[in-house]
Amino acid sequence: MNCSDFDIELDLFRKKGRVDKFGPKTREHLDSCMGCWKKMVAARWHLARNTDELNELKDFLGKGFKFGCDASWQLADDWGAKERDSDELILDFYKKTQWYIYSLILWSACGQRPSYAQIGLEILRNYSIKKIVDFGAGVGTDTFEFAAYDYQVIAFEINRYCNQFLKWKNKKLNAGVVILNDDSRFNEDFDLLWSMDVIEHLKDPVSTLKPFLKRCKMFIYDTEFSGVSGGRHPFHFQHNENELCDEWLNLGFVEIKRANLHNKFNIFARN
Secondary structure (H helix, E strand, O other), X not given: OOHHHHHHHHHHHHHHOOOOOOOHHHHHHHHHOHHHHHHHHHHHHHHHOOOHHHHHHHHHHHHHOOOOOOHHHHHHHHHHOOOOOOHHHHHHHHHHOOOHHHHHHHHHHOOOOOOHHHHHHHHHHHOOOOEEXXXXXXXXXXXXXXXXXXXXXXXXXXXXXXXXXXXXXXXHHOOOOEEXXXXXXXXXXXXXXXXXOOHHHOOOHHHHHHHHHOOOOEEEEEOOOOOOOOOOOOOOOOOOHHHHHHHHHHOOEEEXXXXXXXXXXXXXXXX
């Protein structure tokens, strides 16, 4: 792909206002061409500019709001500010970086984030799900949608900015969501562990999720292990999906195949 090819794809993105993910060739080009990357960032902000989601972020951040910022590269800069050679320093990044709140809001507001909650509603109904833990809830895109459908939701988010935003929006909506930032206070059973685009941020997903998986009957997640766009995301960890699947099976789950659901959902239920 060259810059002219990308301009054609970007024009379609601007007109449609929605594309789940750019293809691998496009993303490889964006890794190597800063000019096209900047055009893509500008297009995302343009599409998001009048959305309720972006207006909420402006209200929450107040004078500190930075329209047009490149949160993806800011995240990479925050990661690179220290040698992340220990679990403590990795966790420090995820807790303290201020840029995830921008990245997650923009991803949804510009139309690129799949409608995960809507996609999952059918299977939640089929399996009589009532109580959900949204692990790595981010800014609550799925959290508050589930709450609007009268599910009991517990949002788990360690990033301080996202966690504060969750509490702010929860109060604003009177949504009744329980919001936590660590698992030390969590000791209750629930139905579903829901985790969208989170696994690749966990250095050891099995150890991290095992305490939750022991308490639920279903686990649904979506993730990205393709390795593309790694230049902007040095904080993504690559895991072998087959090995992860074996770990979930060893915990007493069976894998569920649902062709009519989002083709990257990984769905596991108790045997």
